[in-house]
Every structure is written in structure tokens, then in C-alpha cells.
Amino acid sequence: MSRNLNSVRSNWDWWLTSIILALMLLGLVNLYSAAYNPERTFLFDIRALYGKQIMWMGIGIFLGVVISLIDSEFIRKLTPAAFLVVTVLLVVVLFSRPIHGARSWLGFGSFGIQPSEFAKVTTALMLAFLIGQGRIKQITKKKVFQVLILVFGTMSLILAQNDTGTFLVFTAFFFVMYREGITFDPIILYFLNKLLGLRYKSTWVGVHFIPVLFGVIFFSIITLYFAESKHSFYFLPSIDVPGWAVLVTIMTVLGLCIAMLVNQLSTARTKRRVLSVVLISYLGSILLIGSVSFGYLQVLQSHQKDRIDLWLGKIEDKDGKDYNRNRALAAVGSGGFSGNGYQQAVLASPQSNHVPESETDFIFCVYAEEWGFMGSLLLVFLFTTLLIRLIVIAERQRSRFARVYAYSVAMIIFYHFAINIGMNVGLLPVIGIPLPFFSYGGSAMMAFSVMFFILLKLDSQRKDVLAT
Amino acid sequence: MNLEGRRIVFLVLFILVSIIYSVRLFYMQVIDDRWMTRAAEVSQKRIDVKPPRGILLDRYGNKVVGNKTYYNLMFVEDIIKDLDTAALAKLLGLEYHEIGERFEEIRVSLDRKTRSKKTGNDTVVNDYRSYMPYAFMSELTAEEIAGIASELFYFPGFYEETVSMRDYPYPNGGHIFGYLNEIRPHELEKDRYFYKMGDFIGRAGLEREYEKELRGLKGTKFLITSARGKAVDNFADGKLDTFALQGPSLQLGLDIELQAYGEELMKNKLGCIVAIEPATGEILAMVSSPSFDPNQLVGSRNIRVNYPLLDTNKLLPLFNRGIQAEYPPGSILKLVQSLVGMQEGVITENTSFPCTKGLVGCHSHPQANSVSDALQYSCNPYFYFCVRRIIQQGKQPSIFRDAQVGLNVWENYMHSFGLGIKMETDIFGIRPGVIPNVAFYNNWYGEHRWAWSTIRSISIGQGEVKLTPLQMANIAVIMANSGWYYTPHFVKNIGENGFRSEFSIKHTTLVDSIHYSAVQEGMRRAVNEPGGTARRAIIEDIIVAGKTGTAQNPHGEDHSIFIAYAPFEKPKIAISVFIENAGFGGTWAAPIASLMIEKYLKGEVSDTIKERRILDANLIMK
Structure with missing residues (x-):
């Protein structure tokens, strides 16, 4: 046992630990300013937000220390149980009273927890558990289905809570699947070969779905931008053609042109194959345009549609619907090169309160206004270093379980960082998710602490397991 | 696969x-500094600090228009907690249901119609904000707030706020000072820098004319405010702030005691007294009867109640007769006519005309053998002949053309006396009176269709001739000064900067000063010699020179008119008195003028019988 502990200590990743501690400290310092209460100036005052945050942090670290005493193999074995518990909580939470339209809080007395924050950790563990199961490297159809059921199942529970932000974070797991070589081929091939009568052995799309994802995002933004607009043409003066129809027309014309070119240029042997690729891409893009347009125009709630429109600059409503974002951007932008100084924020200070939610989702505003570009750069740098370090750690794992988990942690942190900061600087629409270690929130604080301690523990024991 | x-x-x-x-x-x-600008726009607030208005002093330094602190009972809905409506109603002296109604009234008053750009539909937007302060009751006096303020402790969310409003120590001179009222949209449009909605602005009289001076200099405070508009901090430590500066006090030529005495004398009479210091043109008093207490129009609360009453009163108390009423001058115009006659050389001071009552009516009096005689007796035929010679000078063979030439000459003389033109004094609403000219008669009768016999009634100040009481008083000024005047005005000192430069321009009449002595002698005799028409204006040990007028009035009793100046040798006061429908000028106007003169020169009145007679008289035509 003592040998074991020694090995844990010597293999502990102090780099990652230092970065996390630095972020925690910076986050706490910033929260003290963001939630400053002139009547409760004592940092550890439990009635002020910073006091509470310290308490959550303490609980998180305590849980983490307990976890780090558990053997990593035992952690792996505990995974299904933990996942089950949190999943039950995710179901239970659906019967709670909605707060701000989302049923994501489980109340215990005056304190509440958000099971969805813990679900990120347990889903990551469960994903690692499923992928790491067995010794065969081969990805079977069964395993793909298991993974998909796990991710989509959890996502649908989150969606049922009406928590769009957390829902989006769960798409992070697709990146992890990509790294692990999980392909959608079994499903796609089933459709293509069995239903359409083609004879493919593999598809590029099914394997490289992440590059495809970027293409999808790109096309989606274009579709969102044009879906609603009206176009009239000189040859059709009396009819306003909606943007999505124009896009479909353009794609059709483009598809036909390419098909004709292929028909002329390719040899008879490859013709059929290439033409079917063109046809499938065409159908895929039409499906994408159609579903994005339909979702955007018909399914989205009006405030969600407004957020997208405001982000894309289609509508402007500085003091109305765009109030939060506009004030947030003004706060960030007015920080200047070196900032207003600590506790000197004009817009984002708790006294003036121009930026709503400045202790939670918009806490970066306080930081950016007070610390300026220099501070913001430091924060971006710290998070980027953290992410790169996580990848380094992930790649050195011998067990598949640990690697999948490490990648999951990296992608979850990346999502939180990218979406939160992106929203605060106006590059992304308003999506309410916390900035790790900065935003006030007990569940998130505890979940992130536990998440990192598990990773550190797994990493410290990386040499104890055989490569899988 | 290389994963x-x-x-x-x-x-x-x-x-x-x-x-x-x-x-x-x-x-x-x-x-990009766009966000910096936006942040400033969002968080910085300019607050205008308005100083109290400049005050007004009379010629002896008595404060006649001052400022008084009033109180608004403010509330912020968000801070109100467990409001005891019944207790509040009792404290404010309101009915229980009125409390709720008042809240609703404030809310509704902030409804604003907007037209949607998208749909073109009108929608009502409400600007009421529960975190902003609004006045639950406004313009409470110190006495009213005293009972309330001590109890406000029990009503969190309610507090008092001070406002500066006008205060008039004397209940006189309302017509002169004017009043303040809430700014109107078109006035706001003209000066967005200084005013905002709900500000008070000078609405009439001196308040209006000297608005730019009286309002003072606006101060500005720059604040950092919270999202709810609450001040969080001073911007830039207050380095950019400027202080508000009260407007300069205006010293008037007005004698408030004389004004008050004049208003007292004019009770139950319709008409006007205007008194001017001849040497300077400063207006000593301008009484328009009926008058009103300016305190009646302080603040919107009072205005809402009292203005409609004053405005609909048949006797027109808001009408400043001194500058706005155009009356037939009657015989007082004879003074000017005789001067023009002498200057034109058509008569001399010793010209004699018979009193032929056939052409124009007259009363019985000795034969007028000179200008002085004619004025002493106010002989109508004398001036008929005199003015006929001015109008029909025989320069043109046709009497019609000749009358045109003559009338042009006469009109120029009249204008030089300030008649028929607007004397741009420093009070709003002045009227020019009417001096009929060639164009006027051509329009009326047709060109070359009128001559002397058509227009003869102008000779005795009847017919088409109309003057304001200010112009009548100014005639007395010109007589006192032997031929010149300064434009009559109220303000003699704006702060320490003297008065407006246009009031130092000396206006000289077209009549040489040598001709005035005969007229002055006539005026002296009219008061002081037996047979004079204005014997009631006589004052012991002060020689008054005056001229009566009795303007015939087709609608009723004649108007009683008198102008005078005194003392005869060294004139200190020139005065006009016009009493509507009171009869002969010597009966009412002359004694009132003499009382005013004595009051001004001696500070008190010796002839209490005369005074009592005037005070007791009710001359309002029933």
C-alpha cells in the first residue's frame, strides 16, 4: 500500500494541478469583485457568494481527495453505479419546479444541486467504461449502438430539462468518439446497402464525422442567415422567394453541374461510384438545409430564435432583447488594454449592475473589464495550456478507459471555455453555461473538482495497467 | 487506422x-473604441442642476418677486413596503380610494403611443418604472409638508423633495411680472439644451421678456449610474462638474408702494394707470384694473385652479390694459395737435378761433385767444380749425389730394410722439394703437374719396385714433421734457450691468422745444386756473400740469381720461389715467392722477376726502 501511495505521489501530474489551482484562485479573486457585498466584506463569509463558493470548492476538493484515495480500477468498477445514480437524479429533476424555464434544480433545503453538472462527469466515465470494455480493439456495431444510446439518452434527458447550454456540452462526446475511432459506418452502411441497394464497404463520412461536423456547422450558419430572408427576382417580380428555397435551388443547380461534369470526365468504372457520392452529398445538404430551416423557423422558441438573430446581426435591439449581450460586450470592450483595475469595473460591478448574471454566465465581463486585454489574454492562455495539457495526459494513458475519460474532460472544458468566452465577446449567441472555476455555482464547482481529481488519480496510476 | x-x-x-x-x-x-463609447453611454449620466430664478426688486430695493421653497412628496414603488393605505390617506387628508387612484393616475400619465415600424399599428407603451421616483403630491407648502414629513418615517418608499417656486411679497403687479408655467412642446423644441419636460418658463410679463437672464446658468453634474439609474459614484471625481448660477436680480423702476396704492384706488373700476419718470423713461407704476394677485398663479397646482377663473372672467383681469388696450384718447390728443399746428406754422401760440359749436360740439367757456386758453378750456372747435389747417394746407388744388399730403405730414408727427407705433418696451404683448394714415382711409373710403370733412374727428382724438395708456402717459412725458422721451421700460438694472441699451436712445419729436411752453402753460392752467377742465387734480403746494379727455363711447358712458405731470417746474412723474365708462375726464381720472402724484412725491396723501371719494366709487358698468 505504501509503495502504491509513493507511486501515486511520484506520478501525480503537478502541472495540471498547478494550472487548476491557478484558475481556482483567479476565479475566486474575480468572484470576490463580481459579487462584492459591502456589508459582508469578509472573504469567508458564508452569506456572501464568495464565501459559499469557497465552501463548494472545499467540498469539491474534499470529495476529490477521497476519490484520489480510491484505486483507479475500483473507480472504473464504480462507474455504472455512479452513472445510474445520476441518471435517476436526472429523471427525478424533471418533476421539480422550473426555475427560469428550466427544470434543472434539485432542492435540498435552501441549497440546490444541478444533476446535469454531475451528469457530465458520470457520462464521461460511462463512455470510457463502455469503450474501454473488453480487450478487442475492433469497434463492433453493438458497441457503437451502446455508445450512441448512452450519449443520446443522456442528451434527451438534459433536453427534457430545457437546458440548451448543457445539452450542447454533451455533443463534446462526439469528439471523443472520433478520437477513439468509433464510426457511424455500421448505421450508414445499413441504410446505404440494405435500403438503397448500394455496395459500400466503408464511408468517409461515417469515419471522419468531425470534419463533416465543421462543414455542417458552416452550412448551418449560412442557412440560419438566409433561411428567413425574402428574395425577389426580376423574372419572378410578384413572388418573394424565401431564402431556404433559394439555397435549395442553388444546391440543386450545383449538384446537377457536378453530376454532368462527372458524367463527362470520369471513366465508366468509377462513374457509378462517384455519381452516387454526389447524389448522397446532394441529398445530405438538402436534408441539412431543410432541417436547419425547419428547426430555426418552426421548432425554436422565440427567445432562442431572437438570440440567433441578434448574434447574426439580423436584428438590433440594444436596450431590449439584446440587453444582456450588449451590456456584456460594452463591459468587455471598455476594459481597454490594461483594464479599469481590480474592483473598479464601471459596468459590470455589482453596485452598478449593468451586466445581468455577472456572477455566473457573464462573469468574464467583470474580469475583462477589470483586468483588460492583458488579463483576458492570461485567462485564454491558462485555459489553452490546460486543454493542451489534458491532451498530453490523455495520450500517455495506457488504458483506454483513462484515455477516453481524459479526452472527455478536455472536450467538456473546451466547450465551457469556448462557448462562455465566445458568448462574452459576441462571437457566439447567448448560451448559458458557466465558465469553469469562475462562474458562481456549487454544482459546477463540485463537479469540475471531482472530474479533475478522478483524472489526476487515473493518470497517477497510468503505469499500473497494461495497455489495452 | 492511425487514431x-x-x-x-x-x-x-x-x-x-x-x-x-x-x-x-x-x-x-x-x-475598437465603439464599446468604450457604448459603456459611457450606458453608465454615465448628466444631471442638470437648475438654479433658483433671479429675483426682482423695486426702485427702492424692496423685493417684489422672490423664490420660496415648496415640497414634492415623492415615492419609489420598489421601496414601498407594507403600505398602510388607510394611514397614508389620513396623513395626506385624502379619501381611502384616492390613494390607489393616484398611483394609477401617475402610471397612466406615462402612457405613450408608439407606432410599430413593422406592423404600422399603434401600441401604447408605458414608461412607468417601479424603481424611479415620481411625485405623489407636488408643490406642497412648508406648512403642508410639516405635518406630513414627520410621519413619513412610517412609510418607507416615500420622501420629500424641495422645489423652488416664485413668491410675491406684495399681492400686486401681476400684469407686470407675469407668471411661470410648464414649458410647452414648441418652446422645448427651441431650446433643448436648457429645458426639459416639466420645467417652468416665463409665460407673460417680465418673466417672459427676461427669461434668458432670470433663469440663470445651468449647472451640470456627471455621475456613474447603475442599471436602475441610481447614482453610484461621481464621474471623474466631479472634475467636469459645473455649478449652477442663479440669474441676476432685476432692479425695476417700479415703485411697489405706488403700484399697490394705484391698484387700491382702481378697485371697482375698469381701466388703467400708467406712471413714468420723465427724465429716465422708467415706469413707476402700471395698474390695470381689475388686477390679480400674482400668488394665485404660482405652480401648476394653483394655475390649474385659478387660471380658468381669471381667464373666463368677463372683466378680463388677465388683460394688461396698460399696454394692450387701445382706447380713443379724446381731448388729450389736443396737446399734440396744437404742437403740430405751431410747428407747421398754421397757427401761432396766440392764434384765436371762435368756439362755433355748430361744426363740432363744445361746452360753454370763455373765448380761447391762444393755444394755452384752448387747452385750458379744451375747446373742440379750436382744434377743429387747427387740425383742418394741418390737413388741408392748400398745397394741391384738389382737396382730396391735398388731404393726403396733409395726413402724411400729420402721421409723421404722430409717430415721432410714439403714437401708432409699437414702443418696444420690455414687457410682452405691447400694442401700437391706431394712427390712421392715407392707406387706412383709402382702404376704408377709396382713393380720393375722402378729405378733411370726412376725417375731422381725429382732431379731438376721436374717430379712428386709438392709443394705449402707455402712449398716453408717454405724451405726458414728452410734455414734461419739452419734446423728447426714452422708451418707457421697467428694468433699470440687470444685476450690475445696467439696462438694455435700446432704452438709452433719446427719441426727439419733430416739434421744436420752443413751442412746448404754450402747451405746458395750458396744461398748468387746466388744473390750477379757474375755468380749467381738471380742477379736481389740484394738489396743495405741488403744481400739476394736466389735460383731461372725455372719449365718447358708442357702447355706453364716456371714458374718463387724464394725463398729467408734476411738479410743473421740475417734473418727476408723468401719468395717464383711463377709466372706462366713468364719464367726464375731470371727474374721475383727474383726482385719481393727483392722488397718485401726491403719493409718489410726498409718500402720503393729504386730501383724505378726495381719496375716500375715489375708494368708495364703484364705476363698473352694470
């Missing part, structure tokens, strides 16, 4: 995003 290579995708993604964010942050925070 390890796929980590590159992750690393590239992370680094790319951090580069994009860093560049974006650099652009937002360092390069």
Missing part, C-alpha cells in the same frame, strides 16, 4: 480557438 494522429485535430482546434479569441479580445478592447 493517435487524430489528436492533431484537437490541438489545432484548441489553439485556433484561443487565437481567434485573443484577436477578438484585442480588437474589442484595444482597437
